Every structure is written in structure tokens, then in C-alpha cells.
Amino acid sequence: MNPVLRQGLAVLSKDMLLDLRGRSRISAVLFFAVMTLLLFSFAAEPDPESMRRHAAGYLWLALLLSSILALGESFRSEVEDEALEGLRLLPVDPRALFYGKALSNTLFLLVLAVVLLPLALGLYAVEVRGSMTHLAGFIVLGSAGLAAPGSLYAAMTSRARGQDVLLPLLLFPLVVPVLIACVKGTGLCFSGDAMGQSSSLLSVVGAFDLVYWSVCGLLFGRVIDE
Amino acid sequence: MSSGFHKEHLIGALGLALLSYGTWMALFVVPPMSHFQEVGRIFFLHVPTAWNSLLVLTGAFVIAIGALINRKRGWDAALEATVEVGVLYTALLLIQGTIWARPTFNTWWTWDPRLLTAAILLVAFAGVLSLRSFAEGRDRRLVWTAAATIVAYVDVPIVYFIVKWLPRGIHQPHSFPSTVSPDYHIALRCNAFALLFIAIWLIARRTRLTLLRDAGTAMAPAAEQGADGSAMLAGVDG
Numbered sequence: 001m002n003p004v005l006r007q008g009l010a011v012l013s014k015d016m017l018l019d020l021r022g023r024s025r026i027s028a029v030l031f032f033a034v035m036t037l038l039l040f041s042f043a044a045e046p047d048p049e050s051m052r053r054h055a056a057g058y059l060w061l062a063l064l065l066s067s068i069l070a071l072g073e074s075f076r077s078e079v080e081d082e083a084l085e086g087l088r089l090l091p092v093d094p095r096a097l098f099y100g101k102a103l104s105n106t107l108f109l110l111v112l113a114v115v116l117l118p119l120a121l122g123l124y125a126v127e128v129r130g131s132m133t134h135l136a137g138f139i140v141l142g143s144a145g146l147a148a149p150g151s152l153y154a155a156m157t158s159r160a161r162g163q164d165v166l167l168p169l170l171l172f173p174l175v176v177p178v179l180i181a182c183v184k185g186t187g188l189c190f191s192g193d194a195m196g197q198s199s200s201l202l203s204v205v206g207a208f209d210l211v212y213w214s215v216c217g218l219l220f221g222r223v224i225d226e
Numbered sequence: 227m228s229s230g231f232h233k234e235h236l237i238g239a240l241g242l243a244l245l246s247y248g249t250w251m252a253l254f255v256v257p258p259m260s261h262f263q264e265v266g267r268i269f270f271l272h273v274p275t276a277w278n279s280l281l282v283l284t285g286a287f288v289i290a291i292g293a294l295i296n297r298k299r300g301w302d303a304a305l306e307a308t309v310e311v312g313v314l315y316t317a318l319l320l321i322q323g324t325i326w327a328r329p330t331f332n333t334w335w336t337w338d339p340r341l342l343t344a345a346i347l348l349v350a351f352a353g354v355l356s357l358r359s360f361a362e363g364r365d366r367r368l369v370w371t372a373a374a375t376i377v378a379y380v381d382v383p384i385v386y387f388i389v390k391w392l393p394r395g396i397h398q399p400h401s402f403p404s405t406v407s408p409d410y411h412i413a414l415r416c417n418a419f420a421l422l423f424i425a426i427w428l429i430a431r432r433t434r435l436t437l438l439r440d441a442g443t444a445m446a447p448a449a450e451q452g453a454d455g456s457a458m459l460a461g462v463d464g
Contacts, residue, residue: 149377156370160360170357170374173350174381176342177388208384215380219373222294 004096011092011100012107018077019108025073026111033066033116037123048125055124056187060179062120063113064146068168070108071150074101075158084155084224094221102144102151102213109143129192134202138185141205145178145212146171152216155224181205234430241423248416256409265329270410272322274418279315279344282425283351283379286312290375293368300437302368306358307432309351309375311425316348339389346385350378 019026040058044050051058078084087097117139120126128135150171157166185201252270259266286308293301323341324334335341354374361367406414 152373152377156357156361156373159366160357160370161362162356162360166353166357166360169353170350173346173353174378176346177381177384180388204384204388211380211384212377215377219294219376222369223373225369 004093007092007096008100011097012103015104029066029070030115032069033062033112036062036065037120051124052126055120055126056190057183059116059120060183062116064179066112067109067146067150071105071154072167074105075154079158094224095217098217098220102148105147105151106144109147113139113143126190128189130189134198135189137202138182141209142178142182144209145205146175148212148216149174152220177208178205234427237423238427241420241427244416244420248413248420251413256413268322268326270413270417272326274421275315275319275322277418278421278425279312279319282308282315283312286375287379290372294372297368303433303436305371307429309354310432311428313351316344319344339386342389343386347382354378
């Protein structure tokens with residue numbers, strides 16, 4: 001097997017093992033996300049029609065806000081006790097570190113989305129009238145789009161002062177394209193995509209993913225190596 | 227060390243002179259625009275600001291790549307200066323846009339692709355400067371600023387493309403010399419070059435200031451031992 005791939009998978013399995021054994025990150029972030037979904041319904045008028053119309057937006061905002069907590073936490077464990085320094089001392093390709101981390105964060109967000117989606121469908125009384133495959137596509141590609149730049153930025157901000165402010169400040173403007181495309185696309189999957197727009201929105205998220213998974217992979221080595 | 231005449235002042239003076247001439251042309255010489263009346267003359271400042279803000283941020287992207295490769299102190303100082311001027315120009319662009327839009331369209335803001343792209347650009351690059359101010363250590367500051375600049379710049383075309391899906395706004399199509407009346411060319415070109423020269427001037431001044439401050443800090447321990455140490459430091463800080 002390609003050594004970068006093998007090392008990346010090792011990083012991924014290390015992170016997954018930490019999450020499975022600890023479970024504190026996933027449960028904390030999950031409850032936060034559920035609370036956010038509930039808060040949106042308090043903030044908006046308790047009007048079923050308006051909730052239904054904005055369900056996709058609420059779902060993605062809950063995911064985006066929770067992703068900040070998840071990403072920050074994922075690097076906190078690396079910064080504690082200089083674990084990242086230890087990883088760098090090993091003969092590991094920095095790209096493997098990045099792709100392992102980004103993949104584990106993608107999986108984490110996917111798990112979150114899979115729990116939140118039925119909850120949002122129930123809370124906001126929405127049905128999926130459009131394509132299920134496209135909905136799955138938006139969730140997978142959207143999570144990947146948040147995870148790649150998020151992992152790069154979290155690697156920097158976790159070692160800076162003011163990390164809690166910095167990560168959202170850097171990540172939110174960057175992921176606007178993912179957010180817009182996913183909200184619009186998921187909304188179309190909920191309401192039924194009469195004009196067939198969702199596949200082109202899906203390709204926008206795919207293009208964003210392609211650009212950021214490659215650019216961030218290239219930059220990660222330099223960012224942790226300084 | 228910091229006294230004397232620096233060549234960048236010539237560019238700055240040229241920029242200010244061109245800006246004065248361009249503004250005079252725009253205010254008193256060119257015929258008023260049929261749709262926008264007198265307030266529309268802000269066009270002659272707004273469009274060059276838009277061109278130059280993108281140009282300066284593109285410059286920052288190029289310098290960021292250079293800084294990542296050669297890791298020289300001067301490149302880092304230039305990168306910081308360029309991002310700062312880019313943020314300044316983008317902020318000016320948004321302010322001018324609202325000043326124009328309020329009397330003309332009776333609104334401060336509209337969800338137009340270009341407005342949203344400019345606003346996101348402003349926040350994204352302001353974030354880069356924040357990251358820089360929180361990073362400790364010279365190398366770390368250089369690498370993080372450069373990496374964040376590259377990541378933020380790559381986002382621009384994607385943001386622009388995706389926000390086009392939003393409902394259409396009131397912003398008029400792109401303005402280029404080929405799309406505006408020949409009466410407007412001179413004033414527009416004057417201001418465009420003026421803002422470019424002023425940007426170069428500001429970037430050069432800011433870069434020089436950062437390098438001088440660094441030199442002062444680096445000299446501090448030795449200077450404290452020397453007889454004229456305090457005078458030298460005071461000169462650099464002032």
C-alpha cells in the first residue's frame with residue numbers, strides 16, 4: 001500500500017479510537033447541535049410553514065456551529081502534552097497527517113449530520129420529496145468541505161492565543177460557498193427539485209472540496225513544520 | 227537610520243497628484259450620468275477602488291507564495307502590508323458602495339454577488355490579520371499569514387460563482403473602459419492609476435516601518451549595553 005495512504009489511515013484510526021473510547025467529544029458536540037436546532041425554532045416564529053421553509057438552513061447552521069467545537073477539540077488532543085510534536089518526530093509524511101485528520105473530522109461531522117437530519121425532519125415537519133442520493137451527496141460533500149479547511153485552520157489556531165475566536169473567524173467566511181450550496185441543495189431535496197438544479201449545486205460543493213482538499217494538503221506540512 | 231528621502235514618496239506624490247486631477251475631472255469636467263445624477267460621480271472613485279482592491283489582494287497572494295518559499299523577513303513584512311492595504315481598499319469599496327446605493331436605490335445593502343463577495347473578502351482577510359496578531363514567533367507568523375492568505379484568496383472565485391445563485395441584486399454590470407462612455411475614460415484611468423500608486427506607496431511605507439521596528443527590537447539587547455542605546459530605540463519607536 002502507498003505509505004502516505006497507510007500513514008493517513010493510521011492517523012484516522014487513532015482519532016476514531018480516541019473518539020470511540022472517550023466518547024466525550026461526540027456526546028458534547030451532539031448535545032450542542034441538538035440545542036442549536038431547538039434554539040432556531042425559538043428564535044423564529046413558531047410558524048410551521050416558515051420552519052419548514054428554513055429547515056435546510058437551520059440544519060446546516062447547526063452543523064457549521066458544531067463543526068467549530070468538533071474541529072477545535074480534534075486538535076486540542078494533539079496540542080496537549082506536545083502530541084503533535086511527537087507525531088512530527090515520527091517519519092510520517094505531513095500530508096498523511098492532514099488527510100488522516102481531515103478524514104476523521106469528515107467522519108465525525110457525517111455522524112453528527114446523520115443524527116441531526118432525522119431530528120430536523122421531525123422537529124420542522126419536513127419530508128424528503130427530492131432525491132435521497134443527492135441529499136446524501138450534499139451531506140457527505142458538505143461535511144468534507146467543512147472538514148478540510150477546518151482541519152488546516154484548527155492546526156494553526158490550536159497553537160495560538162485566542163483560539164476560540166480565531167477558528168470561526170477564519171473558517172466561516174471561507175466556507176460560505178459550501179454553506180450556500182448545501183442549504184439551497186438540501187432545501188431542494190426537501191421540497192422536490194422541479195428544475196433539476198441540485199446536481200449543479202452538488203458539483204459546486206464537489207469543486208470546492210477538490211480545491212481545498214488539495215490546497216490544504218499542500219500547506220499543512222509547512223503550517224505544522226515552522 | 228530612518229531619516230532621509232525614500233523613493234516611494236515619489237510614487238505617493240504621483241498618486242496623490244493623479245487622484246487630485248482625476249477627482250477634479252470627475253467632479254467638474256465630465257458630464258453628469260443620466261441615471262445617477264450628481265451622486266453618481268462617486269463612480270469615478272468606486273470603480274477604481276474595486277479594481278485596485280482585487281489587484282492588491284492578488285499581489286498579496288503572489289507575495290504569500292513567495293514568502294512561503296523563501297521565508298525572508300522582508301517578504302513577510304511586505305505580505306502583512308499588502309494584506310492590510312487590501313483590507314483597507316475593500317472596506318473603502320463597501321463604504322463607497324453604500325454611500326452610492328442609499329440615495330440612488332434607497333437601500334444601504336443588497337444581496338448581490340459582488341457585494342457579498344466583497345464583504346466576505348473583507349472578513350476573510352481581516353481574519354488573516356487577526357490570526358497574524360495572535361501567532362507567536364517570527365517564523366510561525368510568516369508561515370501562518372502566508373498559508374491563510376493563499377487559502378482565503380483561492381476562495382474568491384468560488385464565492386463569486388456560488389453567490390450568483392442568490393436572487394439578483396441591483397448592482398450594475400462590470401465597468402471597464404469598453405463598457406463606459408469615452409467621456410469618462412480619462413478620469414477613470416487617472417483615479418485607477420492614482421489608487422494603484424497610493425497602494426504601492428502605503429505598502430512600501432508599511433514594509434519599511436515593520437523592518438525598522440524589527441531592526442530596533444533585534445538591536446535592543448546590544449543597544450542597552452551601548453552608550454546611545456536608549457536614543458536609538460527611541461528613534462525607532464517614534
